[in-house]
Amino acid sequence: MKRLCNVCIFFTILFVSMMSMSAQKIEPLKLNKPDMSRGSSVMKAFADRHSERDFSEKKLSLQDLSDLLWAANGINRPETGMRTAASALNKQDIDIYVIMEEGAYLYDAKEHELKPVAEGDYRPLIAVQQEFAAKAPVSLLMVSDLSRFGNMDEAGKKNCAALDAGIVSQNISLFCSGCGLATVPRGSMNTKELTEVLNLSPSQLPVINNPVGYPVTEESKDVVTFDVGKFKLSTLSEKMGAGNTQTLIGVTPELIQKYLPDGFRTEVNAFLVKTPEKTILIDAGLGQGLSKNLKTLNVQAGQIDIILLTHMHGDHIGGLLSDEKKVFPNADLFLSKPEYDYWIKSDNKRAKTVLEAYKDRLKLFQPVEPGSKKQNLFPGIQGIAAYGHTPGHTAYLLESGSSKLLIWGDLTHVMAIQMPHPEIAMTYDVDAKQAINSRKKLLEFVAKNNIPVAGMHILFPAVGEVKTDGQGYLFTQKK
Numbered sequence: 001m002k003r004l005c006n007v008c009i010f011f012t013i014l015f016v017s018m019m020s021m022s023a024q025k026i027e028p029l030k031l032n033k034p035d036m037s038r039g040s041s042v043m044k045a046f047a048d049r050h051s052e053r054d055f056s057e058k059k060l061s062l063q064d065l066s067d068l069l070w071a072a073n074g075i076n077r078p079e080t081g082m083r084t085a086a087s088a089l090n091k092q093d094i095d096i097y098v099i100m101e102e103g104a105y106l107y108d109a110k111e112h113e114l115k116p117v118a119e120g121d122y123r124p125l126i127a128v129q130q131e132f133a134a135k136a137p138v139s140l141l142m143v144s145d146l147s148r149f150g151n152m153d154e155a156g157k158k159n160c161a162a163l164d165a166g167i168v169s170q171n172i173s174l175f176c177s178g179c180g181l182a183t184v185p186r187g188s189m190n191t192k193e194l195t196e197v198l199n200l201s202p203s204q205l206p207v208i209n210n211p212v213g214y215p216v217t218e219e220s221k222d223v224v225t226f227d228v229g230k231f232k233l234s235t236l237s238e239k240m241g242a243g244n245t246q247t248l249i250g251v252t253p254e255l256i257q258k259y260l261p262d263g264f265r266t267e268v269n270a271f272l273v274k275t276p277e278k279t280i281l282i283d284a285g286l287g288q289g290l291s292k293n294l295k296t297l298n299v300q301a302g303q304i305d306i307i308l309l310t311h312m313h314g315d316h317i318g319g320l321l322s323d324e325k326k327v328f329p330n331a332d333l334f335l336s337k338p339e340y341d342y343w344i345k346s347d348n349k350r351a352k353t354v355l356e357a358y359k360d361r362l363k364l365f366q367p368v369e370p371g372s373k374k375q376n377l378f379p380g381i382q383g384i385a386a387y388g389h390t391p392g393h394t395a396y397l398l399e400s401g402s403s404k405l406l407i408w409g410d411l412t413h414v415m416a417i418q419m420p421h422p423e424i425a426m427t428y429d430v431d432a433k434q435a436i437n438s439r440k441k442l443l444e445f446v447a448k449n450n451i452p453v454a455g456m457h458i459l460f461p462a463v464g465e466v467k468t469d470g471q472g473y474l475f476t477q478k479k
């Protein structure tokens with residue numbers, strides 16, 4: 001018997017420590033005192049209430065998150081513990097689970113605090129088929145604990161649960177319309193997996209969820225995030241304007257008339273890749289929009305661990321310096337050896353200032369041929385030779401699980417004409433012939449292997465798929 005007890009204690013300790021391990025990295029989050037002075041009038045909040053399904057990816061500020069939860073179902077009469085949402089028989093059966101990128105939390109109304117429940121991004125379980133919901137920085141999931149209704153009959157409990165959850169959901173909608181946030185009440189969700197992840201008991205019923213975020217503004221339209229397996233790839237766009245057809249080599253007036261009758265627009269993008277371990281910037285744009293775009297994603301300069309450069313033209317390294325000093329203090333700067341050799345011998349002041357500023361953290365490497373198995377950078381990221389536009393121009397292949405994506409730098413500048421005619425080059429290719437060969441080789445590689453691509457001069461959102469049409473190639477933007 002004693003032995004059995006010891007075994008029980010052992011497994012209890014193991015279970016408790018496993019439970020705490022799963023919520024280990026996310027900490028309790030103390031919420032701010034609600035700001036009672038904010039928001040529009042009640043009647044304006046009603047006038048503005050609507051379901052909004054387009055969210056900026058910007059994280060909610062702590063004050064917005066705090067006020068949102070308090071409005072949803074916080075304690076508004078501390079002397080009695082009564083809540084902002086009514087509940088049948090005041091059974092207070094609704095718990096709010098707060099699902100964010102870093103993990104899932106439980107709102108503790110008494111402490112006005114978020115308690116960690118599970119680490120990891122479970123927003124896709126809320127979103128299911130509606131991808132927009134996974135983009136909202138926060139989803140509030142209303143879960144009714146039917147056991148709080150005591151010995152009421154089952155149908156009565158479920159009825160009260162639905163009504164009580166609906167009232168909390170409406171509090172959220174009115175808070176959002178009154179305070180300029182976006183939300184939509186949703187019945188869709190993966191109830192089975194959420195029940196497992198959140199460790200819900202059989203009496204706890206997920207009823208309705210509200211994704212919440214900032215509405216999409218002009219500013220947030222410059223950033224969009226895609227999943228590549230477990231990686232998150234964000235396009236960071238600096239819109240530029242009209243391009244010049246004089247920069248195209250090998251075109252005829254007929255081709256211009258056919259593919260670019262209205263000229264073309266050009267854009268500059270950098271990309272941010274978040275792997276489970278690292279935050280990686282791929283190129284740094286002109287430097288005009290990078291810090292604003294990183295701010296939209298709530299990423300500080302000090303949080304960038306790695307910078308991968310495709311090459312060192314000014315529209316790819318502009319954001320690396322501010323007043324000639326390095327912007328990313330904790331980042332290793334990866335650059336291909338042939339690219340380094342080219343610029344270090346050049347008299348290009350900007351490139352040399354970058355190399356000087358980052359010299360302590362510079363990591364030179366040799367790119368591999370497409371299709372090579374050699375992991376020349378780190379697990380999940382390979383540097384691939386795409387020489388010609390510059391002597392060491394490099395593409396980066398991301399690989400997470402069975403998902404892949406090639407960030408191809410300046411393999412193309414004007415998609416509308418270089419996809420059907422990869423033999424068209426640019427006046428600013430250092431070696432136009434080599435650039436054409438690299439373009440043809442990589443286009444064949446991605447089309448044959450169904451690998452999605454992203455590019456620094458593809459129009460926003462700059463991510464899509466390449467297919468061959470027998471002669472040239474077709475590109476379809478990802479939505």
Ligand SMILES: Cc1cc2nc3c(=O)[nH]c(=O)nc-3n(C[C@H](O)[C@H](O)[C@H](O)COP(=O)(O)O)c2cc1C
Pocket residue numbers: 049050051052053130184185186187188208
């Ligand atoms: C119980 C309930 C479940 C809902 N489920 C979803 C959903 O799964 N997905 C969605 O996009 N909208 C969902 N909605 C939002 C409705 O489609 C929306 O409220 C309705 O079209 C009216 O639009 P309005 O909210 O702008 O007035 C749901 C609304 C309610 C009340």
